[in-house]
Amino acid sequence: MKLIDSHCHLYDMKKYTLPDEILPVVVGYSYSSNMKAVKIAKDKYPYVLGIAPQTAIKSDISKLNEWVEYIRQNTPNAIGEVGLDYKWPTKKEEVEREIAVFKRMINLSKEMKLPLVIHSRNNPSDNNGMPKNAVRDILDMVNNNNILMHCYSGSEEEAKEIISMGGYISIIPMRSKERKKVINTVPIDRLMVESDSPYIGRTPESIKDAIKYISEIKCIDFEEVATRTNENAARFFGFDLS
Numbered sequence: 001m002k003l004i005d006s007h008c009h010l011y012d013m014k015k016y017t018l019p020d021e022i023l024p025v026v027v028g029y030s031y032s033s034n035m036k037a038v039k040i041a042k043d044k045y046p047y048v049l050g051i052a053p054q055t056a057i058k059s060d061i062s063k064l065n066e067w068v069e070y071i072r073q074n075t076p077n078a079i080g081e082v083g084l085d086y087k088w089p090t091k092k093e094e095v096e097r098e099i100a101v102f103k104r105m106i107n108l109s110k111e112m113k114l115p116l117v118i119h120s121r122n123n124p125s126d127n128n129g130m131p132k133n134a135v136r137d138i139l140d141m142v143n144n145n146n147i148l149m150h151c152y153s154g155s156e157e158e159a160k161e162i163i164s165m166g167g168y169i170s171i172i173p174m175r176s177k178e179r180k181k182v183i184n185t186v187p188i189d190r191l192m193v194e195s196d197s198p199y200i201g202r203t204p205e206s207i208k209d210a211i212k213y214i215s216e217i218k219c220i221d222f223e224e225v226a227t228r229t230n231e232n233a234a235r236f237f238g239f240d241l242s
């Protein structure tokens, strides 16, 4: 059985050879990374295309129509990574740009009948006049979509809400008190594992640490966690496990 890394940026990894035991879901975040994702993954691996909030913050988005057209023509397995990131903006316009791009991505996912892979990051500061809870705002915007919250760092309460909407949560290879609560709360048929490599895990193999983490907390053996998270990924991204 191959292990599915439900979120990695394979094209950003230099001099790396993917081992046979891993099936990566290759994710873009900008027009240029979407092109790299297609190039590396088409006819080989599942791939996900989208314009991320990190891109919306720092770019001129006047070419958004062209970027959307590229996604449409390359029929990905899901739209992503997209969402809201409240950690980096220092101006209101940056937040507005993120919201405008995210709305467009939500509409695109509805039009293409594809699920959404969502990036969310809350604002760690209390007093900079910027919005704080990105997870909350996202959940208020996505009500009819099939969603995967990638690199989830929201609360246990919000995790419950995501599950009740029929959504999924993916677990990175990093341990924290809050993540432990989330793993405890979310049923195994709603979890996936991801490396987010090279940005969080260094390589896709690091999903083994995420599988181990779930296995310890839920007292389910490694193989079973891998099988179940694989099934969830295949169901969500719409590919065959055989």
Ligand SMILES: [Zn+2]
Residues within 6 Å of the ligand: 007, 009, 027, 081, 196
């Ligand atoms: Zn990512």
